[in-house]
Amino acid sequence: MTYIETEYKPGEVWLYVSYYASFLKVRHPDLSSAEDFYFPFDMKPRHGYELTIANDLQKVDVITKPTDKEITINTDVAGDRIYVDSRYIGDSPLTAALTFGTHVIKAERGGRTMERQINVMEEGGITTMNIRFDMVINVKGVTFEMVRVEGGTFEMGATKEQENEALANEKPVKTVNVTDFYIGKHEVTQELWKAVMGNNPSRFKGDDKPVEGVTWRLCNKFISKLNALTGMEFRLATEEEWEYAARGGNYSAGYKFSGSDNIDEVAWFLDNGDRQTHDVGKKKANEIGVYDMSGNVYEWCLNQYSSNNNDTYAASRGGSWYFDSKYIRVSHRRFDYLDNSFSFLGLRLVMVQ
Numbered sequence: 001m002t003y004i005e006t007e008y009k010p011g012e013v014w015l016y017v018s019y020y021a022s023f024l025k026v027r028h029p030d031l032s033s034a035e036d037f038y039f040p041f042d043m044k045p046r047h048g049y050e051l052t053i054a055n056d057l058q059k060v061d062v063i064t065k066p067t068d069k070e071i072t073i074n075t076d077v078a079g080d081r082i083y084v085d086s087r088y089i090g091d092s093p094l095t096a097a098l099t100f101g102t103h104v105i106k107a108e109r110g111g112r113t114m115e116r117q118i119n120v121m122e123e124g125g126i127t128t129m130n131i132r133f134d135m136v137i138n139v140k141g142v143t144f145e146m147v148r149v150e151g152g153t154f155e156m157g158a159t160k161e162q163e164n165e166a167l168a169n170e171k172p173v174k175t176v177n178v179t180d181f182y183i184g185k186h187e188v189t190q191e192l193w194k195a196v197m198g199n200n201p202s203r204f205k206g207d208d209k210p211v212e213g214v215t216w217r218l219c220n221k222f223i224s225k226l227n228a229l230t231g232m233e234f235r236l237a238t239e240e241e242w243e244y245a246a247r248g249g250n251y252s253a254g255y256k257f258s259g260s261d262n263i264d265e266v267a268w269f270l271d272n273g274d275r276q277t278h279d280v281g282k283k284k285a286n287e288i289g290v291y292d293m294s295g296n297v298y299e300w301c302l303n304q305y306s307s308n309n310n311d312t313y314a315a316s317r318g319g320s321w322y323f324d325s326k327y328i329r330v331s332h333r334r335f336d337y338l339d340n341s342f343s344f345l346g347l348r349l350v351m352v353q
Contacts, residue, residue: 068097069120069127073105076132081108092131102253107131117287119253126251134185134289139229140195146182146351147290149241152250153177156243157331161256165326169333178244183237184349186280186291187211187299188222196225203343208279210297210346216314216338219300219347226349236302237350239333242317246294246330248287258293258318258330259286267295269328273321277343293318294328297346305335313337320344 073082075092082092083106089096092107098120107114114133119125134145157173158166187210194200194207201213214222223234237245246258259266265284268277273295281291293299298316305313313335319328322344326332336345 066122068099069122069125070095071098071118071120071126072128073107074128074130075107075109075114076130077109080131082106083108105129105131107133109133115285115289116251117248117253117259117285118251119287129251135182137230137232139192139226142192142195144189144192144349145185146349147185147288148182149178149180149245149249149288151177151179151181152244154244154247154249154252156240159254159331161254161261162329162331163256165329166331167333170331176240176244178240180353181241182351182353183241183245183290185289187297187346187348189280193222196229197222201341202277204277206277206279208281209277210280210292212277212297212343212346213341214300214346215341216300216336218341222347223349232351234349234351236300236347239301239303239315239317241350242293242299242301242348243330245288245290246286246318251287253287255286256329258290259284263294263325263328266292267319267328268292268321269295269319270322270324275321277321293348294330295319296321297344298334298342299346299348304338311337316345 072095073092075082078092080092082089082094082096084096084098085103086106098118100120100122102117102119105116105118112133114131116129116131118129130150132148134147136143136145154176155173156176158170159173162170189207190200190202190205190209190211191207193202193211193214200211201218202209202211203213219236223236226232226234248255248259255261257263257266263269264272266286267283277296280296283292283295285291286293295318297318297320299318301315301317303315305315307313316334316336317332319332327334336342
């Protein structure tokens with residue numbers, strides 16, 4: 001056996017054990033001779049285990065505890081190169097033993113890459129990750145990407161990680177079923193808006209910044225023109241689709257914000273946004289590879305509602321550069337009249353096939 005050069009806590013020793021080994025010889029200064037520990041039959045080759053040595057001065061007990069789990073990784077085309085935490089582990093499809101905790105899985109194909117987060121749990125959690133490469137669409141020389149979101153069931157609203165910041169309109173929590181759909185990898189950019197509409201209503205100019213200053217009605221006019229140009233059927237996301245994607249879909253790790261509990265990792269908001277929008281995709285993506293679903297700009301949703309005086313309004317989600325952290329949470333909801341526009345309010349596309 002050989003020692004592994006790795007970080008470890010005081011009192012820990014890391015080592016490799018031969019594939020054919022059946023026992024470990026344990027020495028302790030309080031023992032007169034070495035004790036043999038025989039590996040349990042349920043210990044699997046090429047897996048990691050935590051061995052806790054309990055010494056009562058008479059004998060040594062070695063307690064085994066798994067430190068990893070087998071995860072199967074599939075891609076839509078076999079043979080894609082797979083990396084875990086930047087380390088190449090083989091070509092898809094494959095099964096790998098991943099230590100408990102959060103990992104970044106990357107698939108590489110012909111110079112294109114797709115990244116997903118996975119939270120490997122000791123009890124429960126997913127054991128299979130399916131990675132599909134994004135759909136790339138070109139409109140008048142401007143490309144944008146749509147991420148496929150696998151349908152599933154989730155708890156929508158003021159779930160426990162939202163703590164005491166959840167508002168009344170996020171309650172009660174409800175169980176929601178969502179079917180497969182595609183969602184924009186990024187918020188609609190000013191470059192794409194200009195290619196379709198021929199103008200730019202945004203206050204903070206920049207091709208790679210999200211378009212803002214757009215009403216709900218104007219967003220739907222943009223989408224109608226986009227559909228005519230592409231022959232596809234885009235629309236705004238429903239609130240249910242939006243929150244499901246923001247939470248990471250079937251790969252959700254239960255974060256407070258989209259992709260992390262650390263807001264600075266994933267969002268431009270009041271404390272770090274310098275009071276303006278920022279280029280899309282500069283923060284960390286969430287579990288399904290979607291960017292800026294927390295912060296940067298609010299995103300109009302499809303859902304319409306009526307007030308007591310019969311005025312019609314729509315929801316927007318995600319928070320923005322203008323607001324503090326409690327408005328950046330994945331369950332937060334905002335409502336505006338259909339003709340309202342602000343420099344912190346934009347849109348993201350959805351497509352159902």
